[in-house]
Amino acid sequence: MKKIKIAVIGTGRIGQMHIENIANLREYFELIAIADSYNDHLEEIADKYQIPVFTKNYQDVLTNKDVEAVLIASSTDTHAEIIMAAAENGKHILCEKPIDTEIERIKKVLAVVKEKNVFLQIGFNRRFDHNFHKIHEYVTNGSLGDPQIIKVSSRDPEPPSLEYVKISGGLFSDMMIHDFDMVRYLSNSEVTEVFANGAVLVDPKIGDAGDIDTAIVTLKFANGALGVIDNSRQAVYGYDQRAEVFGSKGQAFSENDRLSNVELDNATGGHVDKIPVFFIERYTQAYVDELKAFYATVTEHKEPAITGFDGLQAVKIAQACLESLKTHKPVVLK
Amino acid sequence: MKKIKIAVIGTGRIGQMHIENIANLREYFELIAIADSYNDHLEEIADKYQIPVFTKNYQDVLTNKDVEAVLIASSTDTHAEIIMAAAENGKHILCEKPIDTEIERIKKVLAVVKEKNVFLQIGFNRRFDHNFHKIHEYVTNGSLGDPQIIKVSSRDPEPPSLEYVKISGGLFSDMMIHDFDMVRYLSNSEVTEVFANGAVLVDPKIGDAGDIDTAIVTLKFANGALGVIDNSRQAVYGYDQRAEVFGSKGQAFSENDRLSNVELDNATGGHVDKIPVFFIERYTQAYVDELKAFYATVTEHKEPAITGFDGLQAVKIAQACLESLKTHKPVVLK
Amino acid sequence: MKKIKIAVIGTGRIGQMHIENIANLREYFELIAIADSYNDHLEEIADKYQIPVFTKNYQDVLTNKDVEAVLIASSTDTHAEIIMAAAENGKHILCEKPIDTEIERIKKVLAVVKEKNVFLQIGFNRRFDHNFHKIHEYVTNGSLGDPQIIKVSSRDPEPPSLEYVKISGGLFSDMMIHDFDMVRYLSNSEVTEVFANGAVLVDPKIGDAGDIDTAIVTLKFANGALGVIDNSRQAVYGYDQRAEVFGSKGQAFSENDRLSNVELDNATGGHVDKIPVFFIERYTQAYVDELKAFYATVTEHKEPAITGFDGLQAVKIAQACLESLKTHKPVVLK
Amino acid sequence: MKKIKIAVIGTGRIGQMHIENIANLREYFELIAIADSYNDHLEEIADKYQIPVFTKNYQDVLTNKDVEAVLIASSTDTHAEIIMAAAENGKHILCEKPIDTEIERIKKVLAVVKEKNVFLQIGFNRRFDHNFHKIHEYVTNGSLGDPQIIKVSSRDPEPPSLEYVKISGGLFSDMMIHDFDMVRYLSNSEVTEVFANGAVLVDPKIGDAGDIDTAIVTLKFANGALGVIDNSRQAVYGYDQRAEVFGSKGQAFSENDRLSNVELDNATGGHVDKIPVFFIERYTQAYVDELKAFYATVTEHKEPAITGFDGLQAVKIAQACLESLKTHKPVVLK
Structure with a gap:
């Protein structure tokens, strides 16, 4: 099984849950970086899960050539910006809901994702x-x-x-x-x-x-x-x-x-x-299966289980x- | 236990169910008359349940001095008329829903019931x-x-x-x-x-x-x-x-x-x-308990479990x- | 539907329950007699259910030509004797469990029942x-x-x-x-x-x-x-x-x-x-269905749902x- | 939280399940060695879970000074021998059931465990x-x-x-x-x-x-x-x-x-x-909680949840x- 090299942006409560799940899905993912502007315990988390890279600047993660996909679990107001930046860098994206609170902004985000031809899955875990x-x-x-x-x-x-x-x-x-x-x-x-x-x-x-x-x-x-x-x-x-x-x-x-x-x-x-x-x-099991679905989307090049359109x-x-x-x-x- | 002398007006499917229930509640009721203008099997029913009086004319029942209460299970369009007539004759009433389809008519019915000081219970069996x-x-x-x-x-x-x-x-x-x-x-x-x-x-x-x-x-x-x-x-x-x-x-x-x-x-x-x-x-049990509640209302002179106001x-x-x-x-x- | 003319012997708690059920099954049975040596309220019960005959002596019931079947709900020690007497008189029998506590006595009872060619159903209501x-x-x-x-x-x-x-x-x-x-x-x-x-x-x-x-x-x-x-x-x-x-x-x-x-x-x-x-x-419903099964046995001349052998x-x-x-x-x- | 340095002996189906659970309990355990005489994929497993030591000889594990505890998931006939050897080396033990099939042998095993003053927990996961x-x-x-x-x-x-x-x-x-x-x-x-x-x-x-x-x-x-x-x-x-x-x-x-x-x-x-x-x-959750209980026993020096006596x-x-x-x-x- 090919492993996807993934990074997590946002390491609050839900971000850390995703990190734990990704770490346990060791046949699916290799967690190679985490980013968070506000978390003072980044090094500790990186150490716990043996993650090579941790940074306060999410741009470091997006420009990292090894990173194939990102999971975005930062605050809602940053989603649109990070999705677009990730897409620009050719990364596949699993983003927590909602994409944004403004319809026009979401449409713009989806246009960029489409143009850059990356997969975007929205985190409607249920x-x-x-x-x-x-x-x-x-x-x-x-x-x-x-x-x-x-x-x-x-x-x-x-x-x-x-x-x-x-x-x-x-x-x-x-x-x-x-x-x-x-x-x-x-x-x-x-x-x-x-x-x-x-x-x-x-x-x-x-x-x-x-x-x-x-x-x-x-x-x-x-x-x-x-x-x-x-x-x-x-x-x-x-x-x-x-x-x-x-x-x-x-x-x-x-x-x-x-x-x-x-x-x-x-x-x-x-x-x-x-x-x-x-x-x-x-939703313990649902959060794990959400990651497995994202894995299937990326490795099998198939439509995400929950698309940007669903988010919109x-x-x-x-x-x-x-x-x-x-x-x-x-x-x-x- | 005092038995209430009761008559049933309307002997269709639901009327016959009430007759069966009343007959089985032999410590509560004495079923002394049934009336139906359309049912050709009245005598047969009266025979089965040993009901002394059967008639095509519900007025016979209402003017029968022995009858203390009536259960009305005739078609909806006759409810208002029969309730008022029953009240005029001083009979307590258990009537299938609805009282009528017109608000003003229902109000008139309720006024008569109130004036004549009889109990009216509506058949919301549930x-x-x-x-x-x-x-x-x-x-x-x-x-x-x-x-x-x-x-x-x-x-x-x-x-x-x-x-x-x-x-x-x-x-x-x-x-x-x-x-x-x-x-x-x-x-x-x-x-x-x-x-x-x-x-x-x-x-x-x-x-x-x-x-x-x-x-x-x-x-x-x-x-x-x-x-x-x-x-x-x-x-x-x-x-x-x-x-x-x-x-x-x-x-x-x-x-x-x-x-x-x-x-x-x-x-x-x-x-x-x-x-x-x-x-x-x-609703087998509910229909029986509806009758027991009506019995309690009449014998204990207490507010019906389901009033005319509820019907309105x-x-x-x-x-x-x-x-x-x-x-x-x-x-x-x- | 042909009604079976039935008598009940034994009018304690369970006997009275059977009387109530038989009375309500008015299309199946005509309850024409009850017998009990010890119950001082026999007349009251007969009155409540409009039963024509009540007697302290169960033999009266067994020699009554109109009686086609008997339900035996007396004390266990009387079952064997009454079953045999009923069989001798050609009555079909529904008897509460157990037939008797002694194997040999039960066998004797079953032999009489067989010889007299009446139906015997045992009251395993469950x-x-x-x-x-x-x-x-x-x-x-x-x-x-x-x-x-x-x-x-x-x-x-x-x-x-x-x-x-x-x-x-x-x-x-x-x-x-x-x-x-x-x-x-x-x-x-x-x-x-x-x-x-x-x-x-x-x-x-x-x-x-x-x-x-x-x-x-x-x-x-x-x-x-x-x-x-x-x-x-x-x-x-x-x-x-x-x-x-x-x-x-x-x-x-x-x-x-x-x-x-x-x-x-x-x-x-x-x-x-x-x-x-x-x-x-x-077991409300089971006791009623037990009576319906007995009715079917007698009217359709088929093997009782629960036989004397089952009782043995x-x-x-x-x-x-x-x-x-x-x-x-x-x-x-x- | 102090981590326990643990080794797993026996890497069949159930051994691998324990390895997975131990690896995911990263705040509780550090999995530092695995041993199996028969498994040809030991290196692969060690690689997957980043386990530093893998060996065909379980004695290597028991003489490893860093190892504080062992989980024994080898075949039943080897349990007694390995438990005793582990106890001799001062390792705490979580052993799959049964300890052995012979009463006398189990008693001998328990005596050694007691003498060496190590904890032994039996794997009655339910x-x-x-x-x-x-x-x-x-x-x-x-x-x-x-x-x-x-x-x-x-x-x-x-x-x-x-x-x-x-x-x-x-x-x-x-x-x-x-x-x-x-x-x-x-x-x-x-x-x-x-x-x-x-x-x-x-x-x-x-x-x-x-x-x-x-x-x-x-x-x-x-x-x-x-x-x-x-x-x-x-x-x-x-x-x-x-x-x-x-x-x-x-x-x-x-x-x-x-x-x-x-x-x-x-x-x-x-x-x-x-x-x-x-x-x-x-029993997914039970197998995880079994490990947590073992952790508590070792770190808090308290009686195992399931003792050798229970196994006997x-x-x-x-x-x-x-x-x-x-x-x-x-x-x-x-």
Whole structure:
């Protein structure tokens, strides 16, 4: 098996998770460089994973001839710039979502990627989750017939800090964006219209910061199906991640994973284990499979599992939801 | 235990189910009369259940001094008239949903009932279902904290005949009306606004008849919660009836009942039993408990479990949904 | 549909349950007499169910020419005598388990039944349970291939009174006897050998009374399969009733029924509803279907679903277990 | 965090799995040597994981001063010799089960380990499984009260090769040994007596080779509890691994893990995903946690999670079962 020489740009919590996964996929990747402008522990990380090169300047990584691909896990506002620079240097790219928050800027990024003929995969990790992937398989292999109703529930265990809320771009762009991608994935179709209801039920300070913490969005799809997504910033029982597709031949739905499959029965009833609280714990396997898919794309020269276009569409839907919330009317996607 | 002397008006499929249930509740009721203008087998039914009186004219029943209460299971267009006549004669009333399709008429009916000081219980049987009742219990006893998201899925095994579709009043009035009552029951609050998406995905002839067969409705509640209901006229796997309430302290959701709790594991995976297809099979216990609740109301002189006001509200929501579907805008309830 | 004219002998708790079920099966049976030597409320019961004849002397019932069939729910020590008398009078018989506690006496009873050419069905109600029936269906239709391992768990919610324990014949004869029939039903084979382990873990007074309250019995079957039954007199979480068959093509196992299919998720984990505590609540539907099977046997002149031979075999296995417990050795069935 | 310098002896399938896990636990271990007399790809493995030393002679590893601990994954017949040699050289030891097949030899091994004052942990990996660990937690924290019935089902997806069967020591020593350890773990007690039933139901060639392929063993425990284990060499639906503990305050039982938590409902019923087929896939997390426990033992100088005594007891029970199977009598453990 040929190994891909890869570099990671951005070494925060999620960047370090990717570094760990890449290091463990030792038959797939050779991790030869990491870059981060802000992390004071770069050397320590490089040492732990025996990474030859570490630098505060991501340009060093992009001009490194040995580097074939980069994984971008830096802050959202740097994604567009780094993707374009990586493409200019002929590197294949796996970039965390979202590409950017502005449609025009995303289009420009995608044009550069296309021109430079490199692969760009977007980090919508949930597509690789065993549960959602299985539902998608049932949709795609015809087990469900024509999809008619698509439902996604996605609830965080607790709200992010108010500081983060203020710069997050809002619930639709920051949190529900995963679900916009998910409904496209599960319906095998495009969203044509949305209507958004939102509320501040978890913490009034989130409302003061100009955001919502609870939302229900209904959607229409090009294939005629209807859909609904619900989000809450706070599910006290854990990280609630479920989906359902109903079609002309049946339905498929996923339950939450639990920490164990043990049931306790006692005088007060039956009791089952908790669901995971932390997103990395919930999507451990999905983050690994995301890397394997990127490997296949690069080595087999095939279309990324999640393209730049997928990244663009999710942002478009998020912006339509924001408009719907403000105008209190359904919004047609252009 | 004092027995209530009761009569049943309307002896179609659902009327006969009520007759069977009443006959079996022999410590609660004495079934002393049945009436139906159209049923040619009245004598046969009376004979089977040893009912002393049977008549084609429901007025006979209402003027019968022995009758203390009536169960009305005749066609919807006769409900208002019979309820008022029953009230005039001082009979307590258990009436199948809906009271009527016109708001003003329902208000008139309720005024008569109030004036005559009889009890009127509406036949939203699902409130007595073991699953939905349990969720309601969790809401009411505070286990879930403040309700924030209310979800109901309700899908029929197959569409009714086109003849029925044409006179049904449409999906919202005929089918989703149960769910409008359910979300009020599960939220312990009132619906303040709706937005309706509808589609014809099951059978184009339903669309030709001016109706929809698939719908997703989002709702806002007076207590701040958001809600969503989805309906389909055809779930090939059975009569799909589920609900979920998410709140500040947790969530409760119901799975479908199945014909057995047996799991088969073989080389193709795991397999569980079917869900019931027929609504009377699904709600067997609920229909019995509905009668017990009516018994308690009459003998203990307490507020019906489901009041005329509940009947009115469900119709109001249905009409708002129809308006939303037509105008493609959210509609505020008056 | 022809109705069978039936009488019930024995009107204790289980007898009254049968009376209720027979009364509700109004298209199947006409309940024309009840008999009980000890019940002072016979008239009241007859009145409630409109039963024409009630008597302290069961002979009155057996000599009543109108009576076609009898259901025997009197105490165990009277079964043999009443079955023989009923057979002598040409009545078909549905008798609660066990026929008797002595093998030779049972054989004599079965000889009389055969000679008089009446049908005798034994009341092993659990064969009609939706869950166990479904597993049996999988065995019989070949879904599981050759049965190899048969497992039954059967645990009561609480021990009977010590008075009852003393006259019960012991755990094997009184409680596990249902499971002996169940493993025969689920294996479609005969038990050839048993080994019994027993213990007093619930209440030392049960041990003082010469009985055990906890037992595990392993079994061998004529078809080569192995089996195991476990019993406890006290499961604090309810009436635990489960089975499993493992075969060359797969396995089928049943979960306990629950009072609802609602799951609550909160900060302490997931919670499901209780399982029923009372055997009549758990086997409501099975007791009704038992009567329908008896109806079919009598009206269609076909072999009873559970024969006198089945009744005999279960007692034989129970006695072999008692011998195994005493000798602490495996016991081969004759 | 201090890293333990470790070596792995034996690099077959399971040895390589341990190497992979050790390499990924880079904060816990430094893998500095591997040894295997038979593997021709040692250099390749050393290269892949960047292991400085590889050798055909395990003595090289044991005399290597840098090595602090060894993981022994060589063939069973070499365990005793290598453990003793490792202890002589002052290395801490994590050894795959079983220590040996002869009781006297195991005792000698344990004596050497004790004399040399090194830690020995036995590789009963299932104790670290999320499901079994959770049941054990319920037993240990008193949630279940006094344990009364212990049940373990353990079934392989397919039989091993006949060559392997012949040298395996038989089903009790090779396969059920894991379950003997499991019932000790779940009961927090010692087995005092066994009775074994065995059969050849999967493949007559296994019988020709002098072994059985299906077995049910009942057990008595020092704390009064009763237990049962069932094994089959072939479960066509996957690697079936379940347990149940019933006690005075309730019961806890585990379901099999599945490849996903998706349910499909269609016209033929409900369908859930397969269970894993491969033991390494089933116990992925357990094998990792086994290493973490070993790390804790060595660095915190605390009793191993699974001691040499545990290893001895499992072998004793296996031999008692073999004797029971031959004599067809219960066998008391000495």
